[in-house]
Amino acid sequence: MQGKAAAGHVDVLIVGAGPAGLMMATWLAKCGIKTRIVDKRGTKVFNGQADGLQCRTLEIFDSFGFAHRAWIESNHMLEICLWNPDKEGVIQRSSRIADTIPGISRFQQVVLHQGRIERFFLDAMKDFSEGAVTVERGVMPTSLEIDTSAVEDPDAYPVTVQLRHLGEEESTPKQTATMSNGSSVQDGLFRSNLAADDTADLLKAAELNEKANTTEVVKAKYVVGADGAHSWVRKEIGLKLEGESTDYIWGVLDIVPITDFPDIRMRCAIHSADSGSIMVIPRENKLVRLYIQLTTTEKIGDQDSRTDRSGITPEVILQSAQRIIAPYKLDYRKLDWWTAYQIGQRVGSSFGVHDRVFLAGDAVHTHSPKAGQGMNVSMQDSYNLGWKLANVIKGVTDRSILKTYESERKAIAHALINFDHKFSRLFSGRPARDIMDEEGISMEEFKNAFTKGNLFASGIGTTSSLSSSGKQCANFRKAVDYDGSAIVSKPDGTGSGEDNIGAQSLASELKIGQRIPSVKVLNQSDARPWHLQELLRSNGTWRVILFPGDVSKTEQKKKMEGLCEAMAAPSSFLNHFRATDSRYDSVIEVLTVHASKRADFDIFDFPEVLRPYDEVEGWDYNKIFADDESYHEGHGQLYKNFGISSDEGCVVVLRPDQYISYVGKIDDYKSIDGFFSGFMLPQNTKSEAKS
Amino acid sequence: MQGKAAAGHVDVLIVGAGPAGLMMATWLAKCGIKTRIVDKRGTKVFNGQADGLQCRTLEIFDSFGFAHRAWIESNHMLEICLWNPDKEGVIQRSSRIADTIPGISRFQQVVLHQGRIERFFLDAMKDFSEGAVTVERGVMPTSLEIDTSAVEDPDAYPVTVQLRHLGEEESTPKQTATMSNGSSVQDGLFRSNLAADDTADLLKAAELNEKANTTEVVKAKYVVGADGAHSWVRKEIGLKLEGESTDYIWGVLDIVPITDFPDIRMRCAIHSADSGSIMVIPRENKLVRLYIQLTTTEKIGDQDSRTDRSGITPEVILQSAQRIIAPYKLDYRKLDWWTAYQIGQRVGSSFGVHDRVFLAGDAVHTHSPKAGQGMNVSMQDSYNLGWKLANVIKGVTDRSILKTYESERKAIAHALINFDHKFSRLFSGRPARDIMDEEGISMEEFKNAFTKGNLFASGIGTTSSLSSSGKQCANFRKAVDYDGSAIVSKPDGTGSGEDNIGAQSLASELKIGQRIPSVKVLNQSDARPWHLQELLRSNGTWRVILFPGDVSKTEQKKKMEGLCEAMAAPSSFLNHFRATDSRYDSVIEVLTVHASKRADFDIFDFPEVLRPYDEVEGWDYNKIFADDESYHEGHGQLYKNFGISSDEGCVVVLRPDQYISYVGKIDDYKSIDGFFSGFMLPQNTKSEAKS
Incomplete structure (x- = not known):
């Protein structure tokens, strides 16, 4: 084409x-x-x-x-420090929060x-x-x-x-x-x-x-x-675009700060008693970005009521910052960039x-x-x-499938502006002097919003206690969790999942509609540890991840072999949806993570469809992995962290963007095939019809 | 100049x-x-x-x-597999060894x-x-x-x-x-x-x-x-050059192998019963390097006795490999490079x-x-x-100090060729059929040599049980451990350390003459975890690392302040050995790692010499660190791993190549000054004398 x-x-x-x-x-x-x-x-x-x-x-x-x-x-950015006025109105550090929720990702913000x-x-x-x-x-x-x-x-x-x-x-x-x-x-x-x-x-x-x-x-x-x-x-x-702007005006300074404020290299939210707020964002090359509130009253307006900003200069913004951060001193010799803006969603x-x-x-x-x-x-x-x-x-x-772009992303955009609307007002408002001060913003409420926003800001949704550092995380509300559709087979039967209700329990900590989390697994062939996500490169292919459980158990081995026999058939979804002359993993790639001891097996103990052969390059050594202890990087405990039983296993289908489409039984070939048949186009039939 | x-x-x-x-x-x-x-x-x-x-x-x-x-x-490369003939003379995997000794470094080979x-x-x-x-x-x-x-x-x-x-x-x-x-x-x-x-x-x-x-x-x-x-x-x-060559000839093939040998993506040492040996080195891009023994008899000769190698072709080398690796099959379609060589040291x-x-x-x-x-x-x-x-x-x-190049590296070169001499012969020899076969090579001896060589091959010496993965390592013989000299103040009094004998015990797991090991520490200013070695960039500067212990204890704080007062003096080694117009850390950089809770302190609790001020860039936020728990990457436990008491602390001097020159008491300014005075040239005096 x-x-x-x-x-x-x-x-x-x-x-x-x-x-x-x-x-x-x-x-x-x-x-x-x-x-x-x-x-x-x-x-x-x-x-x-x-x-x-x-x-x-x-x-x-x-x-x-x-x-x-x-x-x-x-x-x-590792830590957020919240600074609020004390009883005398002097700013004090009131709490420290981890900036990226521990365990949520292998990266931090x-x-x-x-x-x-x-x-x-x-x-x-x-x-x-x-x-x-x-x-x-x-x-x-x-x-x-x-x-x-x-x-x-x-x-x-x-x-x-x-x-x-x-x-x-x-x-x-x-x-x-x-x-x-x-x-x-x-x-x-x-x-x-x-x-x-x-x-x-x-x-x-x-x-x-x-x-x-x-x-x-x-x-x-x-x-x-x-x-x-x-x-x-x-x-x-x-x-x-539909929405509103406010009259809160903020200035931005990118400076190399000279200051005795002790948390200048932390992300800080500073609420002064009466002079407005500052957000501190430490940057690369000794720079710090300061978001500095310039007006402390709010007037809801439409787009035409934009304030005249011609009087705003770096000096004006700095003076505001100095008032807010007092009694600490703040100055600079190096100014990299500055601007001012009005809040709107x-x-x-x-x-x-x-x-x-x-x-x-x-x-x-x-x-x-x-x-x-x-x-x-x-x-x-x-x-x-x-x-x-x-x-x-x-x-x-x-x-x-293109319809899912709007259905998936519009919900995110609305969640974003709703959060931003609330957060901006909490951040721009004057802190409450005490519990009786109803016009003021409760600093407790601000902290809660900040923490929730922090999950949202990760770009990841999770309800799990998954943690790579061994710490337990509290349960958080979901953030990015796509609705059911032809390409998201929700366990509640929405989307394509009518015949697959309940399969979610096979991997209790993997949430259909969310991106798959990551822990380390070992390559069966060379014992190298990889983060699971490192195997899921963005190249446009779908992935079937086979979790056969403990394959030293006869029953699990048989289930795996049964599924593999079906997948190896010429009419299977692996072959039906790709052109006959294309590479075996060009449309759907199959990866396996088993729960047995790595050293007890080699790749030849697994069916060929899981480690395909190429006449020039030999066997594919990068498809089969073990959930086992590594020499230098610990044990990923994938089965435990994903809530998969090694006596039962499961099959997970991932979209090319690493979101989980489908979870099903390991011996339910028909259901996987049904999922793909819902939106994939048969290749070989098609080219015949066209020729 | x-x-x-x-x-x-x-x-x-x-x-x-x-x-x-x-x-x-x-x-x-x-x-x-x-x-x-x-x-x-x-x-x-x-x-x-x-x-x-x-x-x-x-x-x-x-x-x-x-x-x-x-x-x-x-x-x-994560795992080494040793393959030896069994009683019937058929090769079998006899053991698996971690390729890089766990805990020895934050990198693996x-x-x-x-x-x-x-x-x-x-x-x-x-x-x-x-x-x-x-x-x-x-x-x-x-x-x-x-x-x-x-x-x-x-x-x-x-x-x-x-x-x-x-x-x-x-x-x-x-x-x-x-x-x-x-x-x-x-x-x-x-x-x-x-x-x-x-x-x-x-x-x-x-x-x-x-x-x-x-x-x-x-x-x-x-x-x-x-x-x-x-x-x-x-x-x-x-x-x-002085030394010898042997008549063992080896071939090298860089191929994309097609084989049913299960460990082809592991580093393998394969000893066949009578056909010679293969070393398997898995490479990038699906390539595998095979070192293949072509002759199985040894004649000690000099440089002139080199064998005629004109008959050696990739086909000849492959056939040797096939004999050694039998009953497994080995072939290729892609040959990247090949050569043949004679062993010599x-x-x-x-x-x-x-x-x-x-x-x-x-x-x-x-x-x-x-x-x-x-x-x-x-x-x-x-x-x-x-x-x-x-x-x-x-x-x-x-x-x-240039004399130390030969004194330090010649010892390494000799250790290398001695090891290589022994290892080559053990690897090229025929495996012993049983304990009575005195002409054959004991596979136990080979494994021991291999394991020792593996430590040597790390390029690192250690006698510690230091481990980042939490595992204990056995004690190993030192590998790279430079002798005493003007720039290595050995605890036995060799080198410049006459008045510093016994100070080694202040950091029992840091070995003077070896490179400093690495664990994670937290930046005091932004809570970011760094591997200690990441702070020791190669830029030609010497480093004084101050380990003041727990500075919440008055006595430790006082000792730190005493040392800092001496270091801040115009005549101190920090100022005496650098030109007055140069940056404060251009010749000797001071880093601090304390053992107190990070959140209980900020950098302004530490003397100014530990966080110097610059008129344009403000305070230096990258000099003071804490040995404390991080949000996402665990706790480095530096004091424990380095054998430093948080009630005593110590000072460590590092060469620009991260080797440990000196360990001393935190309140012994005079001894540190004496160490530097042994080989550093006063700058300000000098430029006066010359002008």
């Missing part, structure tokens, strides 16, 4: 090369989809715009192979500026596509039309977009323009902050003018609008049209930056959509 | 850009020393020549910031081909020197003269070297020439195996001809010969002349590759020498 595309035709056109657009382009590059990504700015972001990276975002980065770059360069994160995506895109997918800068769309008669035809290119190549002046980085009076600071640091690997991009920007002021027409199967809060794509398809009524044009990131939800969510939720939007588009474009699955 | 260098003058000239030469150049680049590195080959190594990386080597890589690159790309390791060095060199230090390829020395009258003058350039720039033909990669009949295989893979980041180098090689056949004269303060087993530098300074009588020209790596010791030591010991040679040269050239220390 991809071969059909003529010149000017593209499978996916992405508008906007911020984190949401780059995540999308990286996903599609990894899956080999013909993709273009355009951005009206002439260069990428070089500083400012720092943000936290949630642990779930780092898990996703790791699935593309670059989490370590963020991990090494970023500042790690970190902070790094957006320019570096964009660099990691650009490098990965280039690597995955062998240079074919690069950001086309200084290019903006000027019209978008959808041929609605063709939207259900899988081979059609129903979206027509006109692109205009801008001249250098038009494409000057917007980041300067969005700052309030900050251009001199910005400019002064523009060059000095350049990382070495950004130089090539800057040079490339100089080549923009070659095509300046020309236009071209692109025919696309799909368009993704990742073009930010003022999204052109959103307006073009007639969608709006808005979300799109719809996430796209005709399942052909989609919105992702700020284009479809905006909120205040302090929740530390912005970039993460945006990237996770396109992480959710990317593999679905790739699967559909490749003809692996039915187009209907 | 560096400013004095005229054109054609260089502080250090390195001959040879293999791992030993690149380690040296990287060290010197990091320390800001004016360095040139030349290699007669036109390009770097692109495949073949794989080797194991010891855990100590990875620790060193990490101190330069690139261990993660090796860790990610390499194959990790890995395997990666030399071309990638060279790439990491080249990138680090470029980064550290901002492009100033690069390998000059196709350049060879043609004469070397030493002005012996000037060798003790610290400002002199007593070594004169003539360099010739080769034409393209002369500088064709030697790797092809050193292979036995393997050129067609090599050539076929030469391009396909190229990593993306090597492309620039290949292009650069084309520029060689510009200076072809020109010569130049270089005046150097120091020359390092890292030019391999056939070292030109060694011959030029009149030194020889040789070591130089001396490691240099006049402490002006030094030899490192294969230039001064050669042995069989199977011990997995070659590249590691070579790199560790120049890691030992590099900081000493940098310290001396900068005028920080007296020239006399």
